[in-house]
Amino acid sequence: MSKHPVVQWIDRRFPFTAFFKHELTEYKVPRNLSYWWNFGFLAGFVLVLQVVSGVFLAMHYKPDAQLAFASIEHIMRDVNYGWLLRYMHSTGASAFFVVIYIHMARTLYYGSFRAPRELMWWSGQVLLLTLMATAFMGYLLPWGQMSYWGAQVITNLFRATPFIGDQVVVWLRGDFVVGDATLNRFFVLHFFFPFLIFGIVGLHLVALHFVRSSNPSGINLKDEDNISLHPYFTFKDLFGLGIFLLIFCGFVFFYPDFFIEPDNNIPADPLKTPPHITPEWYFLPFYAILRAIPDMLGGVVAMTLSILVFAAMPYLDRSQIPGGSRYRPFYRAMFWAFVVDLSVLTYVGAQPATDEMALVGRIATIIYFSLFMVLPIISKREEAWLFVRGLPQEVMAMIAGEKESDRRKRSMDRRKTERRQGEE
């Protein structure tokens, strides 16, 4: 196949064709990847969608406490297709979290956070935190009642900082309450953070192409069982995208208000809190944990830990058996218990603060943390039990093989060092 002269010209100066070859047409992927492996691509797609719709919204939006609310109405009523931009962006924020949470659940279910993919897991965790910050700051921009009081409550969480808590809150807001200064800086940071996210996604992908995809069996496949990313998985990704867009457009065009709190159509009033404030659905489980602890500092610490504890997963799961839940009944049961517990917390987070709800929230919070705490013991015991009970041949072979190749590598390293020392 002869290349276009322009491509030839570029290739002599920049590794253009080589890059696509290396990362797409000759990048090998296990052939048994299921649709659960589509969600990383979908997250990337939604990121682009948010940046594009956001940039166009920003051409009409005014980050000023006096003008912000009216500028959103202006976008909705007067700007050509302004309603479409806004509904794509507000629905896109929820879609982003749906996709990311499924992406994380896949990783937990199949145990892909374990060696050698710890850096993928941690860079993903940083992405989640940055995404949460971006969404939180974006939510202030329409300057409705929910926007305002959400920002007021969340910035107040920083009062829990030891010694300088009050100063930190005022510093974050640039005012004694959430005000014009806060809105202006949140707009700038809401604009800026997605570009940080792009950078971190880059690191995430470099790490991915270095350690390569895991797969539902957890077993490293033979060479002939790996196929190239393009065209095989690019097309699988595109098919998944079609399904995603059907659902996404269903919300954008038929239920655009589904993800917008009615109270947010009331302009922000710094003197009156709405009778029942709730955060966006994607923050509800963490909000429920915050409310479950009667003590303010304790609540903030528990909420922070409930997100950061994921980072410990590569150490908490001590089993060497590949494939995550695939061969591990106890781990699988814990995974589903976690999913149920999260759903309960989501429900509790959305309810008004009554005594019964606080009790349910407290129990669900204890279960949340207990699952992480008992994992090291259960995973070790389960491993021993599974060895006795017997595992599929390929799995045993892989565990043995890894030990074998580890040993070989170590002795090779040793020989190398000895040689080097000999030369000196």
Next chain:
Amino acid sequence: MSDDDKVQDPQRRDFLGKATAVVGGAGVAASCWPLISSMNPATDVLSKATTEVSLGAIAQGDAKTVSWQGKPVFIVHRTESQIRSMNNSPGGKDPQPDGERVLRPEWLVIVGVCTHLGCVPNRTAEGWTCPCHGSQYDLSGRILKGPAPRNLELPPYQFIADDKIIIGKA
């Protein structure tokens, strides 16, 4: 050529390397300060004036919310029986006599910002309840129940006439 003119002086080179790193690091840290400081309230925000409120229109048993430095301030014209019951109660987890929380017992002036996470509590017959996480305050603004750690704050204020106060100036 004297001895200390040697080109090869690893110790000296290490020292210079470390000193450069320290000075450079300090420089970077110092140049961050203007950026951090710029995020604090600007002088016009800091100088937000005091608020004057005339109390004449507030009947006994009624309350009014005014804005002071952007924060809501609750002003309650308390009745005799309310004052009495507040005097008889020590408060909740942050006990404080009612007498220390007022200049004149019939006028309660408090910052209407929940000491938990900053929502504005709603008025009830017994005092206030916060809509966010259910903290309850009595008619002296003292925390009775819920996650809020402290009593509602008292703003600095003084009476400039019998029926007029100025908030923000003690």
